[in-house]
Amino acid sequence: MSKFPKGFLWGGATAANQYEGGYLEGGKGLNTSDVMTAGSHTVPRRITWKNEKTGETGYTGMGFGSDMTFPEGAVPAVLENTYYPSHVATDFYHHFKEDIAYMGEMGFKTFRLSMNWARIFPNGDDDQANEEGLKFYDEVFDECKKYGIEPLVTLSHYETPLQLLINYGGWKNRKLIGFFEKYARTVFERYKGKVKYYLTFNEINIMDMAPYMGGGMMDNSDQAKAQGAHNQFVASALAVKAAHEIDPEIKVGQMLAYAPLYPYTCDPADQILQLEMSQHTLFYSDVQTGGFYPEYRLKEYERKGIVLDDTPEDYELIKNYSSDFLSFSCYGGHTLTTHKDVEGSGGNFFMGVKNPYMETNAWGWATDPACLRLACNTLYYRYRKPIWIVENGIGWSDVKEADGSVHDDYRIDYLRKNIKSMSDAINLDGVDLMGYTMWGCIDLVSAGTGEMKKRYGFVYVDMDDEGNGTLERSKKDSFEWYKKVIASDGEDLD
Numbered sequence: 001m002s003k004f005p006k007g008f009l010w011g012g013a014t015a016a017n018q019y020e021g022g023y024l025e026g027g028k029g030l031n032t033s034d035v036m037t038a039g040s041h042t043v044p045r046r047i048t049w050k051n052e053k054t055g056e057t058g059y060t061g062m063g064f065g066s067d068m069t070f071p072e073g074a075v076p077a078v079l080e081n082t083y084y085p086s087h088v089a090t091d092f093y094h095h096f097k098e099d100i101a102y103m104g105e106m107g108f109k110t111f112r113l114s115m116n117w118a119r120i121f122p123n124g125d126d127d128q129a130n131e132e133g134l135k136f137y138d139e140v141f142d143e144c145k146k147y148g149i150e151p152l153v154t155l156s157h158y159e160t161p162l163q164l165l166i167n168y169g170g171w172k173n174r175k176l177i178g179f180f181e182k183y184a185r186t187v188f189e190r191y192k193g194k195v196k197y198y199l200t201f202n203e204i205n206i207m208d209m210a211p212y213m214g215g216g217m218m219d220n221s222d223q224a225k226a227q228g229a230h231n232q233f234v235a236s237a238l239a240v241k242a243a244h245e246i247d248p249e250i251k252v253g254q255m256l257a258y259a260p261l262y263p264y265t266c267d268p269a270d271q272i273l274q275l276e277m278s279q280h281t282l283f284y285s286d287v288q289t290g291g292f293y294p295e296y297r298l299k300e301y302e303r304k305g306i307v308l309d310d311t312p313e314d315y316e317l318i319k320n321y322s323s324d325f326l327s328f329s330c331y332g333g334h335t336l337t338t339h340k341d342v343e344g345s346g347g348n349f350f351m352g353v354k355n356p357y358m359e360t361n362a363w364g365w366a367t368d369p370a371c372l373r374l375a376c377n378t379l380y381y382r383y384r385k386p387i388w389i390v391e392n393g394i395g396w397s398d399v400k401e402a403d404g405s406v407h408d409d410y411r412i413d414y415l416r417k418n419i420k421s422m423s424d425a426i427n428l429d430g431v432d433l434m435g436y437t438m439w440g441c442i443d444l445v446s447a448g449t450g451e452m453k454k455r456y457g458f459v460y461v462d463m464d465d466e467g468n469g470t471l472e473r474s475k476k477d478s479f480e481w482y483k484k485v486i487a488s489d490g491e492d493l494d
Contacts, residue, residue: 003427004490009150009434012103012441012458013112013390015157015202017086019444020116022093026132029122030162032170032216033086035076036062038450038465045450047212050077062212068220075166076218083467085445085452090461091471092442096140098473099442102459104147106479107486111149112390112437113140114157114202117183124161125168125179129186141194151195152390152437154255155184155239157202158447160216170216171207171228174309177235184239188246196249199327199390200236203257204229205284213447226306230314233287237317240324254288254323255390256281258330260374264337264353273336282382289383291322325434326383329391330375332358332368367394369417376425376433386432392418393439395446395454398476406460406476415478415485416493423490438482442473458482 017033024030037059039045044067046059051073058074061067078084092099092113103111117124119133144151160170168175184200206214207229215228236254243250261277263270279296286294293315301308334352342353358366372389380387394414398406415438425431440456443463452463458479463469484492 004423005426005433008489009110009152009388009436010486010490011108011110011112011149011152011435011437012106013152013437013439014092014114014442014444015154015447016092016114016116016119017089017157017159018440018447019089019092019113019442021087021089021091023084023087025093026119026136027122027130028116028133029118029124030078031116031118031159032076032162032165032212033159034084034162035078036084036086036450038083038085038445040449040451040453040465045448047076048079048082049074050079051075062210068212068218070218076162085450085467088463088467090442090444090452090463093136095471095473097143099459100140100143100147100149102473102475102479103149103441106458106483108147108149108441109486110152110197110435110437111144111441112152112154112199114154114159115187117156117159118161120186121161121179121183122163124164124176124183129190134186134190137191138194141191145194150197152197152199152388152435153187153191153195154199154202155187156180156200158206158213162216165216165218169219170211171231172215172217172219172224174231177231177238180235181238181242184235185242185246188243188250192247192250196251198239198243198250198252199255200239200252200323201232202255203329204232204236204255204288205257205281207232207284208280222304223306226301227309229284229287230308230310233318234314236288236323237321240321241317244321251324253325253327253388254285256285256326256328256379258328258375258379260330260333260368260371260378262333262335262355264335264342264355265339267338269338270336273338277336285326285379285383287318289323289326289385291319293318323385325386325388326379327388327390328375328379329439330371330389331392331394331439332366332371333374367414367417369421372418372421373425373429376422376431377429380425380431380433386434388434389422389436391439392436393456395440395456397453398443398455398460400460400462400474404474406474408476408478411476411478412481415482419485419490419493 037046211217240252263274335355442459443457443461446454462472
């Protein structure tokens with residue numbers, strides 16, 4: 001039986017840099033996502049740059065591995081005659097009433113969205129907040145209230161005001177702790193009574209793989225990534241402290257990118273690899289949710305010669321103001337091996353090997369019916385705090401038929417299996433699961449590839465990979481299916 005607890009928060013999730021658009025409207029400043037080009041499954045996204053002294057321009061990688069290099073004097077910049085998906089995205093900025101009405105029609109209990117930091121503080125370090133930006137989110141939250149939808153707000157989702165990178169080097173600089181605390185306090189005070197649930201940094205562990213996206217940094221060194229993560233931990237703790245002081249009803253959670261890791265063989269070397277890769281992920285939740293730096297990470301820093309710029313007060317804050325709940329993304333598991341003769345497989349930011357027991361789509365994403373149950377058990381019983389699945393879904397090349405219909409049975413099948421998996425975590429394992437927000441509930445731009453072709457939503461948006469289209473919205477078959485799931489509180493999955 002698919003019984004879900006009373007008050008379970010069904011909904012959908014989006015991110016400003018992939019969905020909001022209006023990139024220079026309403027007094028908004030530039031952020032790090034505004035200089036990222038489109039890409040595809042085979043062509044990576046790029047960061048464009050300019051040297052103001054010489055006039056030279058170019059582009060570099062996004063920081064996966066060692067592919068991010070900037071010439072001396074170059075800084076990320078918007079270039080002419082270049083398409084940047086975040087500038088329009090799918091234009092929630094001008095369609096928010098229509099989109100939230102669709103969510104209301106489906107029966108959403110919650111809507112996860114991110115606020116654009118540079119819409120509130122255009123340069124990140126401004127003395128005063130941008131009132132026009134604050135008013136925009138006031139209108140969004142008022143619209144949510146009209147339909148009984150509880151907002152879940154991410155404060156920083158792969159976006160840092162660009163001037164904080166240019167002037168301070170991004171999150172490797174401790175000054176950003178204070179700038180973020182001011183931003184968080186401004187938001188908590190402004191929307192007191194309108195927003196109860198917040199997340200600080202989206203998929204905070206992306207810092208290890210893509211420090212530009214996760215930390216607004218041009219520095220890809222291990223030292224910079226460690227310092228950037230530490231500064232975000234302290235900033236998150238200060239945000240929790242501020243929220244509880246401003247309104248005890250506010251709950252501030254962590255957001256972790258998580259995937260069950262499957263050793264490909266019973267070779268002990270594969271088991272050790274699985275352990276080590278798990279530590280890379282769980283380090284971030286051990287600190288932000290558990291409230292402590294684990295010894296295995298400190299040993300790694302010692303081996304690498306990493307020395308943090310920290311204070312004793314940092315660790316008191318981390319201990320005393322850990323996250324109120326743990327949220328996470330999970331799209332499927334990754335299969336690992338030390339063996340070299342195994343076919344590789346792609347996915348979102350992480351490369352593993354192909355699992356012979358799973359079906360995959362064109363982007364290498366696997367349908368993994370067990371992933372949510374496994375993830376819920378690992379995370380809940382490690383920290384004993386409420387958990388929330390805030391990203392789960394499947395990207396596909398949806399086709400809009402001549403009559404306007406979009407038949408996405410593959411998405412329904414994927415979600416059916418995943419909802420059953422989290423139902424098992426609740427009913428068989430006793431996990432305290434707060435809610436489920438399916439990723440990209442209205443079509444948006446893919447973070448990993450910058451494409452529109454890789455669609456996620458229940459609602460189709462007319463926009464292509466080059467930014468052409470009417471932005472007209474239309475329902476897919478999955479729209480009515482998810483509406484039925486919510487109405488039955490997860491019991492009717494047919």
